[in-house]
Amino acid sequence: SRDELVCGSSNVSLREFGCEQSLLSRPDGSASFVQGDTSVLAGVYGPAEVKVSKEIYDRATLEVLIQPKVGLPSVRERSQEQCVRETCEASLLLTLHPRSSLTLVLQVLHDDGSLLSCFLNAACMALMDAGLPMSCLFCGVTCAIDADGQIITDPTAAQEKESRALMTFAIDSKECRVMMSSTKGSFSVHELQQCIAVSQKASEKIFQFYRDSVKRRYSKTL
Amino acid sequence: MKDTPLANCERDFLLKAIEEKKRLDGRQTYDYRKMKITFGTDYGCCFVELGKTRVMAQVSCELVAPKESRPNEGIMFFNIELSPMASPTFEQGRQSELSVKLNRQLERCLRNSKCIDTESLCVVSGEKVWQIRVDVHMLNHDGNLMDAASIAAITALCHFRRPDVGIQGDEVTVYSPEERDPIPLSIYHMPISVSFSFFQQGTYLLVDPCEREERVMDGLLMIAMNKHREICSIQSSGGIMLLKEQVMRCSKIASVKVSEITELISKALENDKKARKAGGRCGFAESMPQERITALKMDETPVEMTEVTDRANDIVQKAEAPSQTVPSPVVPVPGVGQVGQGLQNTWGLEEEDEEEENDNSGEDEEVKETKMEVEQHDKEGSKQEDVVEISDSEEEEVVILHPETPDKAPKHTGPSFHQKGAAASKKKQKK
Known part of the structure; x- marks a missing residue:
């Protein structure tokens, strides 16, 4: 059947990816994350004073802002902001900073597919750089299913355009569980489970990268 | 979020240092900070680093109807976005005094100086012209945003390529980059803004103030000039009285700085052109420093796909089968x-009852x-x-x-x- 065809792909890979932390002087934490040609810059401010209208008495208020490259933020950016905010809220220990504000600003530098997963990765690196207490790390993986039913991880913009379905998952570092999912297009339950399994496999690579970059930061030699 | 206030002792220290002709970062009075210009993967995307100040400019184009008063001219649109990333005091979507000031200055610097041939942007007179939109995003605010923004904007405009259009009778065809090479904008000259800050009522002058210096300055003079030593705009703010000699001196300094910066921009553009011609990868991803401990890169990695099918099968099989009976509407x-049975719909029943009563009345x-x-x-x-x-x-x-x-x-x-x-x-x- 078609379901068996799904996993015949051998070119399931992550594009080359890289990250630079603390590259901005003003924010408390900053990171740029690059996946292929897709790149995102993230900056975190906080914990800081919060507006009275946004104050939550038992935890910090997290605000996520996404800045598109051209024009003003629209509905698309709002929905992406919500996906990122909910993932960050799930991993950050917000109760340790009651009545304070955290602001995460994400700037698109170039969009060449898998933008939401790049947002998530940049956000996690920036939160790490800011030294905010978190219960776990998270990463984002985007999977596309093309017209033949093949799974493509970390698709480019062209691959995204030709895909039948597009899914982005946020995966936690402790048990590789799905923290957030955002899907587009139609797919079967089997395909969904396969994409989750692929994303969990891919997340191991990204977490290894996180670990390596932290190790490099605190090493005495390059 | 409120900005951290500057302590009085810090203010006094800065002012005293300026009196002694010393600057916080060890620069001389007329020195610019280190400037770096990089380009994005697509055309019309430019990053400028001026010390720690970081700015990104992106140029885009769109076909629109021209203004009625100028049917043969394209439209230039400038937007400076003070992103909250640059400074905690910047708020998203709010027009602050600073953003209005910067926007206005950039417009005067680039639009009113007629540095771009807007007539060449006309496609069909009175019907379709190109609108060139320049978005400037502030990424990190460490002083002198205006100079960084003007450099980023003009460099991005020089780097930008718009799609080619063909006109056959009444039909206008916009060609994709694959069909025909995109066309650069025709730019007559490159106005660049140079900022001077004044201290102690104009006694002391500094070029390219950093954020701390901007906080203690009394007045600011921005001169936009091109390499032909033509002044495109002058703006003085902060309400200090400047003498004629001071303005003359500043314009002389500006002409030197502008020629240096113009050279840097043309060099950067040339380098990028070479890199693009060579077919190598270029853009932000390639400009990431490799020698820093805060940066790390990983090559393309395959994801293991064995087990994946088994795992998915496993989960699907273990999962409880969903109920097969789908309630039909x-x-x-x-x-x-x-939808669903046994639900009593009480919607609008009362109205019907009323109508029943008034049965014979309304034929x-x-x-x-x-x-x-x-x-x-x-x-x-x-x-x-x-x-x-x-x-x-x-x-x-x-x-x-x-x-x-x-x-x-x-x-x-x-x-x-x-x-x-x-x-x-x-x-x-x-x-």
């Missing part, structure tokens, strides 16, 4: 849809009456007719009531129309 009363309200009649008919009718399943395609038309059709189109046959016809005839009887 039912129509208890015509014109009303309902002109045919639509309502027909509906009501059908309902009555259904209530009288057997239970089977009471519930009409939408999923049954043949009877689907029962749900849509056209009060006029039974009379006007009696030729239609089928169970559904019989029912309606019956309703209509019944109505007539009653009248």
Whole structure:
């Protein structure tokens, strides 16, 4: 059947990816994350004073802002902001900073597919750089299913355009569980489970990268 | 978020250092900070680093109708975005005094100086012209945003390529980059803004103030100039009185700085052109420093796919099968849809009751009456007719009531129309 065809792909890979932390002087934490040609810059401010209208008495208020490259933020950016905010809220220990504000600003530098997963990765690196207490790390993986039913991880913009379905998952570092999912297009339950399994496999690579970059930061030699 | 206030002792220290001709970062009075210009992967994207100040500019284009007063000219649009990333005091989507000031200055620097040939942006006179939009994003605010923004904007404009258009009779074709090489904008000259800050009522002057220096300065003078030493705009703010000699001196310094910066920009543009011609990868990803401990890169990595199928199969099999019985929508009363059984819809029943009471009064309200009649008919009718399943395609038309059709189109046959016809005839009887 078609379901068996799904996993015949051998070119399931992550594009080359890289990250630079603390590259901005003003924010408390900053990171740029690059996946292929897709790149995102993230900056975190906080914990800081919060507006009275946004104050939550038992935890910090997290605000996520996404800045598109051209024009003003629209509905698309709002929905992406919500996906990122909910993932960050799930991993950050917000109760340790009651009545304070955290602001995460994400700037698109170039969009060449898998933008939401790049947002998530940049956000996690920036939160790490800011030294905010978190219960776990998270990463984002985007999977596309093309017209033949093949799974493509970390698709480019062209691959995204030709895909039948597009899914982005946020995966936690402790048990590789799905923290957030955002899907587009139609797919079967089997395909969904396969994409989750692929994303969990891919997340191991990204977490290894996180670990390596932290190790490099605190090493005495390059 | 509020900005961290500057302590009095810090302010005094800065001012005293300036009096002694010393600057916080060890620069001389007329020195610019280190400047770096990089380009994005696509055309018209430029990053400028001026010390720690970081700015990104992106140029885009769109076909629009021209302004009525200038039917042969393209439109230039500038937008400086003070992103909250640059400084905690910047708020998203709010026009602050600073953003208005910067926007206005950039417009005066680039639009009013006529550095771009807007007439070449005309496609069809009075109908279609190119609108060139320049978005400047502030990424990190460490002083002198204006200079960084003007450099980023003009460099991005020089780097930008717009799609080629072909006109054949009345037809306008916009060619994709694959079909025809995109065209650069025609730029006459490159105005660059140079900022001077004044301290102690104009006694001391510094070029390229950093954020700390901007906080303690008394006044600011921005001169936009091109390499031909033509002044494109001068703006003085902060309300200090400048002497003629001071303005002259500043314009002389500006001309030196502008020629240096112009050279840097043309070098950067040339390098990028070479890199693009060579077919190598270029852009932000490639400009990431490799020698820093804060940066790390990983090559393309395959994801292991064995086990994946098994795992997915496993989960799907273990998962509880979803209930197979999907409730089909039912129509208890015509014109009303309902999902799930046993639900009593109380929607609008009261109104119907009212209508029933006023039965004989309104003969002109045919639509309502027909509906009501059908309902009555259904209530009288057997239970089977009471519930009409939408999923049954043949009877689907029962749900849509056209009060006029039974009379006007009696030729239609089928169970559904019989029912309606019956309703209509019944109505007539009653009248």
